Amino acid sequence: MKHNFGAGPCILPSEVFQEASQAIIDFNNSGLSILEISHRSKAFEAVIEETEALVKDLLSVPDGYSVLFLQGGASQQFAMVPMNLLPQNGKAAYLDSGTWASKAYKEAQKFGAIEVVASSKDANYTYVPKEYTIPADAAYFHYTSNNTIYGTELFEAPQSPIPLVCDMSSDILSRKINVADYGLIYAGAQKNMGPAGVTLVIVKNDILGKTGRDIPSIFDYRKHAEAGSMYNTPPVYAIYVSLLNLRWLKAKGGIEEIERENIIKARTLYDEIDRNPLFKGTAKLEDRSRMNVTFVMENAELEKSFLALTEERGLVGLKGHRSVGGFRASIYNALTITSINTLVDLMQEFAEKNA
Amino acid sequence: MKHNFGAGPCILPSEVFQEASQAIIDFNNSGLSILEISHRSKAFEAVIEETEALVKDLLSVPDGYSVLFLQGGASQQFAMVPMNLLPQNGKAAYLDSGTWASKAYKEAQKFGAIEVVASSKDANYTYVPKEYTIPADAAYFHYTSNNTIYGTELFEAPQSPIPLVCDMSSDILSRKINVADYGLIYAGAQKNMGPAGVTLVIVKNDILGKTGRDIPSIFDYRKHAEAGSMYNTPPVYAIYVSLLNLRWLKAKGGIEEIERENIIKARTLYDEIDRNPLFKGTAKLEDRSRMNVTFVMENAELEKSFLALTEERGLVGLKGHRSVGGFRASIYNALTITSINTLVDLMQEFAEKNA
Structure with a gap:
């Protein structure tokens, strides 16, 4: 063993692997593999709807938020967040608590002015900076709740006068959070949610559409929300395995x-x-x-x-x-x-x- | 049956489903599921290298081209192509032969001037337009080789004074092509290459880096090429199933x-x-x-x-x-x-x- x-x-529950393997041969007694069904089929619509419902249930997502299943991992969110939330000529604030936090603000710099409110880089990121002020004139404040490389975690959402954006890739679904504290949460699935290949985004609808940017459709959260994460062909199997994993979490x-x-x-x-x-x-x-x-x-x-x-x-x-x-x-x-x-x-x- | x-x-070979199912339980007798191994492991490095080598072999990809495995489907390429190839204040040319071709040029319009050289829209796309001139002063000419919705296909690469960019999502690997005719080929995997969740890009290296744009890293082909498609966590399983499918194609x-x-x-x-x-x-x-x-x-x-x-x-x-x-x-x-x-x-x- x-x-x-x-x-x-990383590891997923062995029960999940068993069901995930079976569905490759025969999905729900359909005589078809989960890999060959249409994403527009009733069978897959039921999968994506249940996955979304389970995320909302497990994390108590309030009304007014969209739950999206996208592609490209957290790294793609480093670009999509400013595209969707940072106005032309606007400013955003970032906390630098690790390698990924640092990559996030560097990508955001391609879209506007970025204020890094604090950094623990000089101490090789052995701690999460706590002494800083979030500027009220920034569009949002971005931080990373768990720093996978350095083994640090920020358990409390910071008090903030502006919408909080959080990369929860490595601690989503591991502990209680209050979604209402956030404007946007994102997480690559491949730690606690499912396999590599799908990214969870939970976004407060009313913070979108305010940048004045002409966002390419595929990077526009609103397009994905309107289409129920089916703006284009979704990563069918990664979503299905996430569903199995969320069912496991709910059942336990x-x-x-x-x-x-x-x-x-x-x-x-x-x-x-x-x-x-x-x-x-x-x-x-x-x-x-x-x-x-x-x-x-x-x-x-x-x-x-x-x-x-x-x-x-x-x-x-x-x-x-x-x-x-x-x-x-x-x-x-x-x-x-x-x-x-x-x-x-x-x-x-x-x-x-x-x- | x-x-x-x-x-x-869509359908993949039943042999592929058998192996793909087995690897979810135990990948290569490792005692681990393919879903739980690190993308940085030797085992997965061997997978992605063999997948790339098989694409190069099957399509006779010449030197000077990069073979990439990305996320986001053809729809994401609709944006990434102009980001990477259309200079600021430049122009690109598109052929409108169907719904997806039309979506491609509409997204490109967000990045610069687009000349649609011909369209069969008035005839409900029942044919592929043939009478047109490709403008020599455009950065590239984009067309869709197979129109999935309308059942038309363009078998010959058009003669072109500028780099050809082709969406081959629904006919890649189905017939011989001459990669050297193209500057860039892209294809969502979920027809002939593999399951949904991975996108193939074959790009001629020397057409990149000429736009003057500050491209977000995750959308920059050069970053993915430098990192061997491991700039960030790749869609491990979708690539693995593609490998199984490419092996099947090679063997037959x-x-x-x-x-x-x-x-x-x-x-x-x-x-x-x-x-x-x-x-x-x-x-x-x-x-x-x-x-x-x-x-x-x-x-x-x-x-x-x-x-x-x-x-x-x-x-x-x-x-x-x-x-x-x-x-x-x-x-x-x-x-x-x-x-x-x-x-x-x-x-x-x-x-x-x-x-």
Whole structure:
């Protein structure tokens, strides 16, 4: 058995894989593969409608918001957000809390003036900046709720005089959020929602259409909202697997239950990191992510052999990102406490051998 | 058994579905699902490299071209093509041969001056315009090689003093083309290449970087080319299924063999349409598509009952697009001659009953 700690694309529940595999052969006893049905068929319309309904249900999306399934990942949102929200000659504000946050504001600079209100780059993004003022004259304030590479997370939506835009790619559906706090939320699916190839966007309708830009149709949220995410051929299978995953989440008790589990999983692993003399965390304590746990060894020379041991025992994806080094355990929704305990046991075993 | 004549997403070979299903449970005996592996893993790097190599091999792509796997479908290319090829204050030329060709030039108008050199719209796009001059002072000339809705196809690349850009979404990989005739070819995968969710782009490198535009990175072909289609997380599974489909095509004899089969399939069906007194084709004879065969009944009142009969016998997806009415048989690479013969038999059976 493998324990998949990969950062994304990443683990999904095994029940989801079973159903997802079956539908490739025969979707809903139709005699057809899910890969060969028309996106305009009643069968697929039912899929996309249920997927949208489950997102609204699980995240308690209020009226006045559109839930969209798009393509191109968070990187495409880095451009679509300013296209749709930043007026010609306008200004937007960004928080620089990591590599992806930084890419987001750099792309936005191609569309207008960008004010970076704060950055933790000088500290290699080991914390989330907290001391800053959001300018009231900007069109929106953009931040990244979970920094996948650096293992930091911002749990509270900042107080803001302007619409909040948040990249939740790596923590959406992992904990309760108040959608009404946001003007726009986006997330590449490939962490907690589904496989690579679909992007979730939740947008407050009344913030759209105010830029004065002639937006290409395919990048205009309004076109996608009007067409129920079927402006053009959607990524059928990625949406279907997301549906299976959302059903799994709903059946196990929804966001409340998964957040409870995620808190236990993260605490179990951080406790071992803090207790075990060989290891230490890299992120500032109060900003530690519940999704990506980054840690190194006190003696860096031991890292190679610990990594080899994890691989030997079927724990995959634990090598840290080159920007941080050491290890990164991505412990998304579908990763079980059993996998966490297996890693913790291995850390203890390794510490005994190397005491 | 179903015979899938759907226009897209559409039939793929049953062998492909078998392997595609297995990989969801266990990819290459890795103990992991293809849906949960990292796009940066060696295993997926091998997938994307082989997919690219097979496209180059099957289409004899010459040196100096990049083969890219992107997201967003042909509709996204409608915007990306002018972003990357149309200089600020420049002009591009388009041929209007159908609904999608028309959408392409309307999106391009958001980026500069567009000259529509000819249109068959007045004749409900029943033919491909042939009398026109391509302006030498335009940046490129765009056309659609196969008009999925209207059942027309342009088999010869037009002589052009400027780079040709072609939307080959519905006939790529169905017949021999000379890539060197083109500056850029694009195609949504979901007809002959793979499932929905990935878009093929083949672009001549030396036509890029000449617009003076500050292109958002995610829409810049050069960024994707430099990164080997891994500028951001690619649609892993859609690429993998495309690979399986390309392997199938290669094993059966490549483009030469599939073109031979496609000619026989199309001829068999058009022969019956022309012979059978109840049916008639809608496209002009010399422009008839080998991929989408559009036809109506002499007595339109019979169409409902013929459609019902096809569905009763397991032939799906034959209802014509509302712009044309009647029937559309999409007979892509994976559709067998057996399915064609089944349809022809049914047309004959119906004609006898309604003689």
